[in-house]
Amino acid sequence: MNPQTDLPLAPSRKAPTKATGHGDRRAAAHIRRHSGDLDAPHMLTIADMPVYPDELHVIVAAMLAQLRPDRVLLTYRAIDACFGVSRATVARRVKEGLVPGVRMANGRVLDDGPVRRFDRIQLHWLLLAVRFGKRRD
DSSP, rough: TTTOOOOOOOOOOOOOOOSSSSSHHHHHHHHHHHHTOOOOOOOGGGSSEEEEEEEHHHHHHHHTSOOTOOSSOOHHHHHHHOOEEEEEHHHHHTTTOOSSTOOOTTTTOOOOSSSBBBHHHHHHHHHHHHHHHOOOO
């Protein structure tokens, strides 16, 4: 019985959380998902990118000029083969918001299809981020 309302308390339906704390994170994500606090998906643009000095853009443009002209869209594997940048590094830079043309929502990268492919403009910004780090004005 609840002493304030004299009504019996309903038993809790919430499952006990595990000691690992994963239940707390899942519960918080569930609350965010259903509370209306979700960000709308948005596409990163070149205006969202960090500022890099012009000479770094020239260096990356020269790197891209060495690519065969028929290499228009590159997968993670092709980027690793051409530039030696691992899939994990590419994924981190994409998640950090350093590649334009990527859709994001709630800090997560949204799928681009069954296989993510990067065009030359995306590759330009990716190489800037990988080779020269994050730069802000």
